[in-house]
Amino acid sequence: MHQRHRLIQPLLAELAIEYSSRYGQSRREVHQELLNYPAAEFSPPDGDFLVLLEAGQPVAGGAFRRYDRETAELKRIWTHSEHRRRGLAVRVLAELEAEADRRGYQQIYLTTGPRQPEAKALYLAAGYRAEFDLQADPESIGPLPFRKELST
Template identity: 65%
Template sequence: MTSVAEPRGLTWRRTTVSDPLVRPMLAELGHEYSARYGKDAHGELARYPAEEFDPPHGTLLLLLEHGEPVAGGAFRRYDAHTAELKRIWTHSAHRRRGLGLLVVAELERAAGERGYRRVFLTTGPRQPEARGLYLAAGYTPLFDTAADPETIGPLPFEKLLPAPAGPGSTTESEG
C-alpha cells in the first residue's frame, strides 16, 4: 500500500480490496446498486476475485481527505492491451466536487504506466451520473446514445491512452 500527495490536501492510496478503508466504498456501492436495480448487489461486487485488482495487472486506488476515503476505483486486466475500470465511486457526501474525474484520470495514468493502451468500462443503464462522468472524461460510447439505456443493458465505453514517450521525445516542460 502506498500513498501519494495530491493537490488540495487530498492523498492517493494504492491498496487492496482487503484494506479496511475500502469497506465504505464497497458498502456504498452495494447500497447504490441495490437501490437502483432492486436486487442484492453483493453478487456483482464479488464477481471478480480480489486479486484481479492487484498489481501487476490491476490497481485499486482510494482518494483520501483527512485520512478518510472520499472517492476511489480500480482497474483489472481486460486483455493484453486493455484495462477495465471497475468500482468507480465518490462518497455520497462528497459528490459534485470533480473527484470522479480525478479518480478516472489517476486510474488512466496508472494503467498507462502498466503498459495498457486502451481503457474499457461498462456502467449500468440506471446510472446517468456515471454516463455523464465518462463522457466528460473523454470516453467514446460504444452504444447508441440516442437509444433508451434500459433497452441496451450495460453501457460500454472506451478510451485510447496516449502512447508512452519514447527515447528522444520531449514534453512541454522540457526546453
C-alpha cells in the same frame, strides 16, 4: 491496495447501497457479490485499487483490471455520497488512466449500468467513446460500454 483493505470497505459498502437502490437487488446480496469478486483481478501487476483520502477517510476511489493484453477495464468507480459534485470522480478517472498507462495499457474499457446517467455523463465528458447508440433507451441496451485510448 487489496479489496479487503479497510480503506476500500466504505467504497464497496456504499456501492452496494447505490446499486441495490437503482437495480432492485438487496444491499446485502450486492455487497456480498462485490466482496466475493476475485481479489486477484485487481492486484498488481495487472490491476489495482485507488482510494482518495480526505482527513484520513476515503472519499472516492476505483479500480482497474486486465481486460486484454492492451486494455485495462475500470471498475468500482465511486464517490462518497457526502462528497459528490466536487470533481473527485474526474480525479479518480485521471489517476486510474495514468496508472494503467504506466503499466503499459494502451486503452481503457468500462461499462456502467443503464440506470446510472451521472456515470454516463462523466465518461462522455472525460473523453470516453460510447460503444452503443446514445439515442437508444439505456434500459434496452443493458450495460453501457465505453472505451478510451490512452496517450502512450
